[in-house]
Amino acid sequence: MNVKIKVNQGDARCPNAPSTQEIISADRVPAPDWVRSESYQFMGSEDISTDRYTDPAFAKKELNTLWKKTWQFACREEHIPEVGDYYVYDLEHYSFIVTRVAENDIRAYYNACLHRGTKLRASGTEGCASEFRCPFHGWSWNIDGTNKKITCEWDFPHVNKDEFKLPEAKVETLGGFVFINMDDNAPTLAEYIGPEAMGHITKWKLEDRYITAHVSKVIPANWKLTIEAFMEAYHVIETHPQVAPSNGDANSQYDTYGDHVDRFISTLGVVSPHLAGRVSEQDILDQFTVGDSSVLAGADRKLKDGETARQRMADMMRGMFEQATNSDLSNVSDSEILDCFSYTLFPNTFLFPGISLPMVYRFRPVKGDHRKCLYEVFFLRPVPKDGERPEPACVVHLEDHQSFTEAEGMDPGFGAILDQDTENLLLEQEGIEASAKKGLTLGNYQEIRVRHFEQVIEKYVNG
CATH class of the missing domain: 2.102.10.10 (Rieske [2Fe-2S] iron-sulphur domain)
Structure with missing residues (x-):
């Protein structure tokens, strides 16, 4: 029997599950204040018109307004x-x-x-x-x-x-x-981003990283649909069920900062609220350490009495990154080491600046076809300690039929996740065009980044 859970409009958390901040507060190496902060506000519950994904006239207005005025x-x-x-x-x-x-x-x-x-x-x-x-x-x-x-x-x-x-x-x-x-x-980039988000981004010291892989692929969906597919963890349980045993999807944290930046934090090393009570701490750890393509394949998998999978994973990944970079990360928080941080820089850039998943996504409309988008993934790694910056990797262009797992420099397990993400998009584009319902209905919290994004687009396109 399904039990309907009452949630007040705009409540910024998954009920009956620990929040992201409650999970992080239990870590052995505490997170800094900018990680422990929250910045959510309810932004309404109206449908988003599907015309903006299907109407070539809307795409033209975007080109003549939004793209000409944004960083x-x-x-x-x-x-x-x-x-x-x-x-x-x-x-x-x-x-x-x-x-x-x-x-x-x-x-x-x-x-x-x-x-x-x-x-x-x-x-x-x-x-x-x-x-x-x-x-x-x-x-x-x-x-x-x-x-x-x-x-x-x-x-x-x-x-x-x-x-x-x-x-x-x-x-x-x-x-x-x-x-x-x-x-x-245009305002300066600092003014455009805003002081709070600017403080977050500069903390990651992304200037000390370089591109180790660069993959691009044309996706058969409008650029906004494509970028919005990566703005929430709401889809994880259905689209990526293989990661749910060790991913806090439904209790991810979502934040917005002014018009041009938003963030989410998705905790790793904890079970999805969808699977609560059905997955043990040992199961969570096994998710990361079993199989050739796992993050920590071959590591010691046996938890001690009272030890959590999250803490073991943070400790193991800290050791792995210290060895790889020849650096001391003992004062870097468990959350920064382990969790997935994602920042959207409006209109088309995603920063994943964390140590465990250092990436950048970029999205651009394809010339002459508003139903297609150029999607790019950049992987960043720390510059070697000798200070000699390697040359950035050349871009690998995938054909329509190719899997992300085929791209040079792509972890096969992560490539499979990107395949799952992008395979939904043609169905979404075609479904929107076939639908009798002319609006997208969004969740108040888990899809707040989508609503925030579309509201800012509205400001640029229609003044």
């Missing part, structure tokens, strides 16, 4: 470590050459010749240049954006070379990431 992760600084290095970042029909002009000077030029508009660098390219030269008629620009050459200059007396500089987008860096914004009047 977007274009590349990592290690993509352009030396003066003259460049990286081409594309968004739908927009294209930018992100280049290092001096040690502390990074610029993003609109990727178009000022003569007749030819792209100066092809999409998806990177390299090192002393100039940006048009392949059509040979006009060229120095890496500082000033005009270098006008072919047959005598025929252009109406062009002032000193004023014919490459137009620029705004550029800022944070944690080793290079962000761009097309809006000349």
